[in-house]
Amino acid sequence: MTYTKKDLISTKDLSKDDIYSFLNLAKEYKKLNLEPVKKDPILKGVTVVNAFFENSTRTRTSFEIAGKRLGADTINFSSSTSSTNKGETLIDTINNIEAMKTDVFIVRHYSSGSAQFVAKNTPSCVINAGDGCNEHPTQALLDLLTIFESKGSFENLTVTIIGDIFHSRVARSNIYAMQTLGIKVRLFGPPMFMQNAEIFGCEICRDMDEAVRGSDAIIMLRIQLERSDGEVAFPSVREYSKYFGLTKRRLEVAKDNVIILHPGPINRGVELNSDVADDPRISSILDQVENGVAIRMAVLKTVYQNKFKA
Amino acid sequence: MTTLIKNATIINATQTLKANILIENEIIKSISSDEPKADKIIDASGKLVFPGLIDMHVHFRDPGLEYKDDIITGSMSAVAGGVTTCCPMANTNPVNDNAVITRDMIAKAKKRGLIDLLPIGAITKGMGGKGITEMGDMSEAGCVAFSDDGLPVSSSDVMRSALEYSAFHKSFIINHSQDCSLCRGGHMNEGKMSMLLGIKGMPREQEEIMISRDMLLAKLTGGHIHVAHVSSAYSLKLIEQAKKDGINITCEVCPHHFTFDESELISYDTNFKMSPPLRTKSDVEAMRNGLKNGSIDVICTDHAPHHTDEKFLEFDKAPFGILGLQTLVPLTLNLVRQGVISYNDMARLTSKNPAKILNLPNKGEIKEGFLADIAIIDPDFEYVYDESLNKSKSKNSPLLGKKLKGASLITIKSGRVVFDFPNVVA
Ligand SMILES: [Zn+2]
Numbered sequence: 001m002t003y004t005k006k007d008l009i010s011t012k013d014l015s016k017d018d019i020y021s022f023l024n025l026a027k028e029y030k031k032l033n034l035e036p037v038k039k040d041p042i043l044k045g046v047t048v049v050n051a052f053f054e055n056s057t058r059t060r061t062s063f064e065i066a067g068k069r070l071g072a073d074t075i076n077f078s079s080s081t082s083s084t085n086k087g088e089t090l091i092d093t094i095n096n097i098e099a100m101k102t103d104v105f106i107v108r109h110y111s112s113g114s115a116q117f118v119a120k121n122t123p124s125c126v127i128n129a130g131d132g133c134n135e136h137p138t139q140a141l142l143d144l145l146t147i148f149e150s151k152g153s154f155e156n157l158t159v160t161i162i163g164d165i166f167h168s169r170v171a172r173s174n175i176y177a178m179q180t181l182g183i184k185v186r187l188f189g190p191p192m193f194m195q196n197a198e199i200f201g202c203e204i205c206r207d208m209d210e211a212v213r214g215s216d217a218i219i220m221l222r223i224q225l226e227r228s229d230g231e232v233a234f235p236s237v238r239e240y241s242k243y244f245g246l247t248k249r250r251l252e253v254a255k256d257n258v259i260i261l262h263p264g265p266i267n268r269g270v271e272l273n274s275d276v277a278d279d280p281r282i283s284s285i286l287d288q289v290e291n292g293v294a295i296r297m298a299v300l301k302t303v304y305q306n307k308f309k310a
Numbered sequence: 311m312t313t314l315i316k317n318a319t320i321i322n323a324t325q326t327l328k329a330n331i332l333i334e335n336e337i338i339k340s341i342s343s344d345e346p347k348a349d350k351i352i353d354a355s356g357k358l359v360f361p362g363l364i365d366m367h368v369h370f371r372d373p374g375l376e377y378k379d380d381i382i383t384g385s386m387s388a389v390a391g392g393v394t395t396c397c398p399m400a401n402t403n404p405v406n407d408n409a410v411i412t413r414d415m416i417a418k419a420k421k422r423g424l425i426d427l428l429p430i431g432a433i434t435k436g437m438g439g440k441g442i443t444e445m446g447d448m449s450e451a452g453c454v455a456f457s458d459d460g461l462p463v464s465s466s467d468v469m470r471s472a473l474e475y476s477a478f479h480k481s482f483i484i485n486h487s488q489d490c491s492l493c494r495g496g497h498m499n500e501g502k503m504s505m506l507l508g509i510k511g512m513p514r515e516q517e518e519i520m521i522s523r524d525m526l527l528a529k530l531t532g533g534h535i536h537v538a539h540v541s542s543a544y545s546l547k548l549i550e551q552a553k554k555d556g557i558n559i560t561c562e563v564c565p566h567h568f569t570f571d572e573s574e575l576i577s578y579d580t581n582f583k584m585s586p587p588l589r590t591k592s593d594v595e596a597m598r599n600g601l602k603n604g605s606i607d608v609i610c611t612d613h614a615p616h617h618t619d620e621k622f623l624e625f626d627k628a629p630f631g632i633l634g635l636q637t638l639v640p641l642t643l644n645l646v647r648q649g650v651i652s653y654n655d656m657a658r659l660t661s662k663n664p665a666k667i668l669n670l671p672n673k674g675e676i677k678e679g680f681l682a683d684i685a686i687i688d689p690d691f692e693y694v695y696d697e698s699l700n701k702s703k704s705k706n707s708p709l710l711g712k713k714l715k716g717a718s719l720i721t722i723k724s725g726r727v728v729f730d731f732p733n734v735v736a
Contacts, residue, residue, distance in 0.1 A: 090624060111624035112508040113578030132626070133508030166505060199502035 001025065006307040007119040007126040008299050011137045011177040019177060023145050025298035026291065033069070033294060041071030042301055047102040048072045051094065051118075052129070053079040053109040058264060058289070059129055059139075063106045066296035075102070090114065091121050098124055104304055107131065125303045127296075133167045136263075140173035142295040143261055144181070146287045147217050150259050160186040160211050163221025163244065163271055164193040170221060170263045175200050186211065189221070190234050190244055208244065213253045217284075219261045220246055220271050237270050247273040251282070259284045311335055313725060314348035315684070318359040320676045323658035331359065333682040336724035341678055352720060352727075354686050360657055361676050362394030362683025362723065364664035365635065367430075367459070367484070367538060367562060367610035370396070372418070373411065374403025379615040379703050381415060384635075385424035386701040387613065389729040389736075391635040392685030392718030395664075395673065396425050399459045400432035407432035407443045409451035416452045424728045424736060426683075428454040428668065430484060433472045437461045442472050449479045454668045457484035459538055460585075464490060466523060473533025480669070482534035487520035487545070488512075488586070497626050499587040503572040509625060514542035514593070517586055521545050525552040525559055536667065537561035539612050541586035543596030550605045560667055562608040565641035566632060568597040574708070580621045580628035581708040584614070598650045601659060607667065609659040611638050615704035633707040636700065643689050643716035684722040691717050691731075699732050 003018040014022075032038055048067040050060050060076060067074035077097065088096075094105065104125040107115045112132030119126035130136040144154075151157060159178055161171045165187055178185045179201070186203040187194070188211035197204060205211040212218065223240060234240045246260065260283050266272050277283050315331040320341065332339045332346050340346070370384035371377075379387070381398075388396050398415065400406040406415065412429050419427030431453035435441050437460075445456055456476050462485055463469045472483050493512055498504050500511025521537055525548065528535040540546060540561045552559045566584060571591045574582045582588060600606035614631025621628050642660060645651045651659070657675075665674025672681045695714045697705065721729035728736035 089619070089622070091622065109624070111626045114624045116578060117624060135508075166508070169508065172508060195500070196502045196505040199505050 001302050003302055004306055004309065006303055008137050008303055009116050009119055009126065009128045010135050011140050011173045011180070014177060014180060016180055019141070019144065019181060022141050022295065022298050022302070023148060025302070026141070026145055026294040029294040029297040030291065038069050039071065040069065040297075043067065043304060044071035046072040046104065046304060048074045048104040048106065048300065049097055049102045050074060050076045050106045051097065051108070052077065053090070054130070056108055056130065059108060062289070062292040063129060063296050066293050066300055069293070070297055070300055072104075072300070090118065094118055094122055098122060104300065125307050127299055127303060130169050132169070134169050135173045136169040137173045138292070138296055138299055139170050139263055140177045141299070142288055142291040143174055143219065144177060145291045145295055146261060146284050147259070149287070150284060151216060154181045154183055157216045158184045158186065158214055159217045159219065160188060160205065160215040161219045161221065162188045162211055162246070164223060165189045165197050165221070166193045166195070167224060168221045170219070174219060175202060186215070190240070192233070208250055209253055212246070212250055214255065215258055216255060217259050217261060218246065222263055222265065223267055223271050225267060225270070241270050245269075245271050245273065246276055248275040251276065258282065261285065261288055264289070311725065312339070312348040313350045313352065313722070314346065315352045315354050315359060315686070316345065317353055317355040319354070319357070320359045321653045321657045322361065322675050322677070323654055323662035326654060331676065333722070333725045336682055338676060338678055338680050338682045341676065352686070356688070357719065358653060358687045358689060359676060360392065360685045360687055361661040361674055362685055362721070363392045363638065363660045364395040364668070364670070364673065365393045365611050365613070365638065366397040366608060366664045366668060368396045368398050368613040368635065369401065369615065369631070370398040371615060372402060372415070377703065378617055381418045381427065382422050383701060383703050384613070385419060385422055385427070386734045387633070387635040388425050389721040389723065389734060390699070390701045390718070391637070392639050392687060392721050393635055394425055394683040394685070394721065394723045395428060395670070397428050397430050397454060397668070399430050399457060401437060401460045405432050405437050407435050407437070409444065409447045412448050412451040412453050424723060424734065428452065430455050430457045430459070432456065433458045433463055433483060434468060439463055439465060439468065442468065442475060445476050445481060446479050449481050453481070455482050455484050455536065457486070457538065459484065459486045462486045462488045462490060462520060466527065469524065470527050470531060473527055473531040473535065477531065477533040482536055484536045484538050485520065485524050486538045487517045487524065489516040489519040492516040492519065497583065498575055499572045499589045501572065501590060503575060507575060507578070512587055514544065514589060517542050518544050518548060521548050525549070525557050528552075528559055529555070529557050532558065534558040534560070539564045539567065539586055539610070540597070540600070540606065541567045541589050541593060543593045546596055546600045546605055553605065560607040562610045563597050563600065563606050564610060564612045565634060565638055568594060568601065568645065569641050570594070570708075578625045579708060580623065580625055581632060581706055583625065583628055583630055584612070584632055585630035598645065601645065601655070602650050606659070607663045609638070609642055610664070611635055615702050616706045618705055621706045631706065633702050633704060635702070636695065637707060637709050637714065639685075639687060639718055640714040640716045646689070682722055682725040685718040686720040686722075687716065688719050689716045691715070691719065693717065701734065
């Protein structure tokens with residue numbers, strides 16, 4: 001493993017070699033996860049805290065399973081039961097948990113930059129499990145593993161990310177990692193979510209047909225229907241699905257072996273139609289979920305061991 | 311009591327002059343080559359003698375939020391920065407929206423005697439944006455202008471009345487130019503950087519829209535609108551055009567807006583979070599041009615102390631604003647060093663023009679008969695702006711702990727030495 005940091009905050013910090021090492025280690029763990037006894041007790045005695053200041057059942061569960069398979073004691077801490085609701089600051093909350101001699105924080109928080117903020121102010125390992133609109137590095141790694149397994153390599157690939165680019169931490173982490181790997185990344189979404197997207201240095205598509213055509217993999221982003229009010233969004237779910245949703249019919253112009261990824265949970269019939277989501281020949285969504293556990297095991301093991309190397 | 315400043319290189323807005331300055335009590339008695347006897351002699355060889363700086367946009371958080379700063383620590387920060395006159399904004403708690411509070415604030419500053427404190431009163435009662443304040447009464451009590459800074463007046467009708475009524479009382483309106491209906495909970499400049507960081511942005515157009523409205527209302531009423539802390543290049547274009555058209559408009563810029571751009575936010579450092587936000591390199595360039603070509607009238611700090619606990623948070627939770635008083639001189643001197651403005655321009659932007667706009671007839675210049683408000687500045691003096699030098703109760707400056715060049719070594723207020731680097735003395 002070439003990665004040497006005690007934290008994983010951003011895919012910007014990952015070299016090509018780092019990414020391949022994470023994927024290779026995850027492949028090992030994927031095999032382990034098919035065994036009847038799914039244990040590599042390398043983190044036995046280590047306390048891993050899922051510090052979730054924003055709800056996410058599936059990411060939390062995935063991290064929890066990953067930690068347990070490595071023998072760690074995983075503790076769930078979520079903001080609905082936390083003291084941040086009583087006015088305690090984020091760092092106070094972290095310091096208080098750490099005082100109980102914990103080792104790793106998996107941080108999910110609604111503020112961009114918060115995972116880095118925590119990592120800078122704690123000696124514990126920190127894994128970014130999604131910070132605001134900023135990044136979600138383990139999601140990018142599991143997407144990459146899924147694409148790699150389907151395509152056999154990252155050579156000459158075109159990946160298109162479609163949806164609410166501005167609010168998407170999945171998009172950012174994927175863009176950075178894919179650019180490091182030399183994958184061609186293209187973006188498409190409603191104009192209010194695409195302002196200044198050229199900063200990422202990706203090709204910007206003008207319509208759904210263009211976005212679909214020529215892609216080896218398409219990452220459909222989740223539309224945050226529950227997003228805070230006061231924000232001007234698209235006019236209706238109906239119109240969103242018409243111009244930005246993916247259906248079987250839309251896929252007629254796609255490459256034969258295109259695969260579809262989605263970070264979940266899907267809004268069926270909005271960004272993704274069931275005829276695509278449920279077709280195992282094109283939808284890789286369940287592979288992503290499976291790969292998520294393996295990737296998180298690889299990341300957990302790596303950052304924890306790095307803490308003692310430096 | 312007499313003081314002689316010997317071997318002074320006097321920097322006024324319109325001229326540089328080598329002379330000796332005799333101060334008698336609080337007045338500049340004479341400027342000449344003579345060396346009259348005096349009770350106290352200050353040798354200013356190798357230094358620059360500026361008129362005391364006038365900062366027409368500060369927040370002293372007093373009354374009500376004295377844990378951030380108060381009128382005393384605000385005054386101390388001011389004189390440590392060469393500033394002898396400050397205009398604190400009205401967004402205190404309670405709001406400075408009546409003559410009683412105005413008088414209290416002035417009295418508190420007078421008692422300590424470090425600076426002249428000239429309050430900016432609120433435009434609307436409680437800064438609620440609706441009914442305008444008793445501007446006549448408040449002007450009599452000592453308010454020099456009116457502003458709901460921080461809570462821009464969104465109603466055009468209220469702003470129209472405020473411009474008309476303040477003009478009747480020979481005063482004027484300062485507006486924080488921001489169309490809040492376009493804010494969408496933004497925390498930084500909207501643009502490539504906000505897209506990169508995943509932080510909601512405030513488009514520059516919210517500033518430009520408000521400036522456009524205010525200049526049109528100034529046209530309608532003949533009132534004087536002063537645009538607070540300009541930050542966008544196009545804002546300046548609008549102001550330049552309005553000036554050409556004879557509209558009664560002036561504007562100010564803060565050192566952070568001609569020094570830093572939004573790329574500083576890459577580390578999510580909340581000490582770079584301010585409103586208006588840091589914008590792009592080309593906006594910074596435009597601010598420098600505006601200072602050079604005279605379309606910007608005033609440099610002010612928007613000194614905005616916030617407690618460490620409040621800034622030590624996630625970026626989107628932290629409040630807007632940074633300290634400014636003690637970094638005004640070094641940051642403005644950077645412009646001189648970089649050839650953007652001259653020392654004389656610096657005196658014009660930090661003293662002469664604010665005195666003119668605020669209608670202070672005996673300030674803004676080193677001139678016989680004027681108030682002896684003086685900053686003796688060493689432009690080459692290098693030091694670390696650390697916590698021992700910082701006079702504010704707050705520490706929210708991205709420059710804290712950094713090496714700075716140039717400072718007021720001696721600050722004189724009404725003839726008395728009130729600051730002698732590094733200590734407030736009076
Ligand atoms: Zn303001």
